Amino acid sequence: MRVSRLMLVTLREIPADAEITSHQLLLKGGFIRRVASGVYAYLPLMWRVLKKITRIVQQEMDSTGALETLLPQLQPSELWKQSGRWEAYTAGEGIMFNLKDRQNRYLGLGPTHEEVITSLAKELINSYRQLPVTLYQTQTKFRDEIRPRFGLMRSREFIMKDAYSFHANQECLDKTYKSMDNAYRNIFSRCGLKVLAVEADSGAIGGVASQEFMVTAEAGEDNILTSPDGKYAANQEKAVSIPPMAKPLELSKDSLIETPLNGSINSLCKTLEIEASQVVKVILMLGKIEGKKPQPILISLRGDQELNEVKLTNAIADILKAEVLDLHKITPNQLKLEGLSELPFGAIGPDLTNDALSKAKTWSSSFLRIADRTAIDLRTFLCGANKLNLHRICNGWEGMPKDTISADLRNSQAGDSCVHDPTQRLQEKRGIEVGHIFQLGRKYSDALEARFTNEEGTSESFWMGCYGIGVSRLAQAAVEQNNDEHGIIWPISIAPFEVIIVIANVQDETQLKLGEILYQRMKDSNIDVLLDDRKERAGVKFKDADLLGVPLRVIVGRDAKEGKIELLRRLDRQSIVINQQDALKKIIAQINELKPPEFQ
C-alpha cells in the first residue's frame, strides 16, 4: 500500500475530547473517527489491525477445535424472556438496545449471544455423542453503556469474539475451560500484550468459575488486587482478604452521644476521637427484585470498610432466591414518594425498626438486613441512634434485630492480608479487561430447556461455558501499553504494516527508484509493507511514521546514490545503515526478532 493512496489523515493537534493516551493516538494517527457517542468508524489502518487480531484469535480458537460461526445481531425478545434476562437487560439502566418491528414484535440488538446459541444447541444437539462442541464468532456487539468513554475502551458498538461450549458433564466443561484459558494466554502473548489473569465475579451472565484477562495499564477502568508472590489475583468485585483488626473501643456502657452536623464517618471520628473501625455505619438501599415488591435493604458495615455492590447483589440474590434487577441508595425524595416519613440519615443504626416502612405503598414492609462480617465481629461499637445527630455506644449485637444476616460485603483493599498467606499484603493495580472466560453451568440450558440424551438414555441439560475477547478494546489496550512521546509502537503481530519505506525526497530520481524497487521486493516476499511516496518534506513523513507506529522503517535518502539505506526500529529507534542488497534479509531477520520468542 502507498501512503498517497491510503486516505491517511493525521492530526497535528489532539482532538479535545480524547482523554487517555491510546484514544488520543488512535484519533491523531487517523485510525478511528467518532460517529456518535460511543460509536466509532474503524478507518482502513485500524481495520488492518483488527483483522490481524481476529486472525490470531481464529487460529488459536481453531486449534482448540472450536467451530467458527456467525449468529444474528437482531434477537427476538422471546429468547431473552425465556432466559429471564429481558427485564434485567432492558429495564432501568439495562444495556440492551431494543426495538419494536412493524408487527409490534420486540427485538434486542445482541449484547451477547447465550440465548441464541443455546436455542440452536437445543435444536441441533440431541445426543451426548455429539458433545462436546464449541462454537465461536467475531462480530459487532451492542451495549447501551451508561457512560461510554475512552474511545474503543467502553463503546456502545464494539467488536467481540465470543465462544460457547456445550458438554455432557462438568468434567468435560472443566477440560474445555482449561484449554480456552490456554488459548487465551497464547492469543494475548501473540498480540504482544502483557496480560494478568484474575479471578472474577460472573456478574449478569451468571455461572460458577470465571476468570478475567487484564491488560495492566494506569488508564484501566478496573481495580485488580494481587499478592506479591503472584499466587493470588482477583478483580475488585471478587477479591477477598483479611481486613485489618478493629481497634477495641474502650467505653462499655450504653450511652447516647450528641453528634451534631457530622457529615461523614471521618469527621465523626475526628470529633469523638475514635477510629472508623469502631463504628458501624448503615446504608439504606432499594433493590428491584424479579417477581417481588421493591425491597428496602439495610446494610451494616464497619466504618473503615467500603461496600462492594457486586458482593451485596450476590448476597441478596442468594438470600431471596431471585434475580436483583436494580440496586440504588434510598433518597429522601423516594421516601416522600412512597408516603413514608423522613429518616435520620447519617444517624441510622442497624436496629432501625420496620415501623419506618409500615406505611409503604409499593415497597416490602420490612427491611432485608445484611451486615458485613467485620461489623458483626465488633464487640463494642458506635452506631447511629436512629435520631438525627445522635449516636450511641453498643455492646455487641445481642440487642440488634435477630433477622440480620451476615455476609461478605466489603471491598478488599491494598494492604489487607491475603487469605492464602496472611504475611502477603494485597497490592492494587489498574487493568483493562480484554478477555473473560466463564463456566456457565446449566443456567441457560435449564432456562431454555436445552437438553440432550445422556449415556443412560435420560434427558439432561447441557453444561455450558462461554468465552469472550473484546477485539476492538484489545486493539486500543495494545496502544495504551505500547507508545512513547512520538506515537504508537505496535507489536509487530498486530501492526497495520510490518515495514514502512520512507522515501525522503520523492523528487530525487535515485531515491524514488530505489524505494520502489525495495517496495516491490518486500511485497514479493509477503512482507506487509507501506510505501510513503507522498510529495512531502522528509520531516513530515518521519513524524507520521513515528505516530503510526509501524515497527520497522526503511529510509531511502541521501545515501541512496551509494546504494545504502537506513533501517530503523520504532521500538528503541536503533538504526543501522546497510547496503540495499542486504535489506530484505536484514528486514526479515528483524521482523522475526520482534515477535514474541515462542512464536518466531
Next chain:
RNA sequence: CGGGGCGUGGCGCAGCUUGGUAGCGCGGGUGCUUUGGGAGCACUAGGUCGCAGGUUCGAAUCCUGUCGCCCCGACCA
C-alpha cells in the same frame, strides 16, 4: 440518573461580561523557493456562530426551550 462544562470554517481556539452582522493558529488549493524531523513567501477557497423560538432598529453575544458532546460521581445524603 445526579453534578459540572462545552457547541463559532476540517482541527485547536478567541470574540459573548458591555448587542452594531466574525477573527487567530494549524490544515486545504494554486504558484515560486525549500527538501533528513510537522518549511518560507504570495494569492485563494471555506462559517445561516448546534437547532428553534423570544427580546431588540439590530443577536455569535441577552432570555427561554431543545438537541448533541465531554468530564466527575453514583461508599453514611
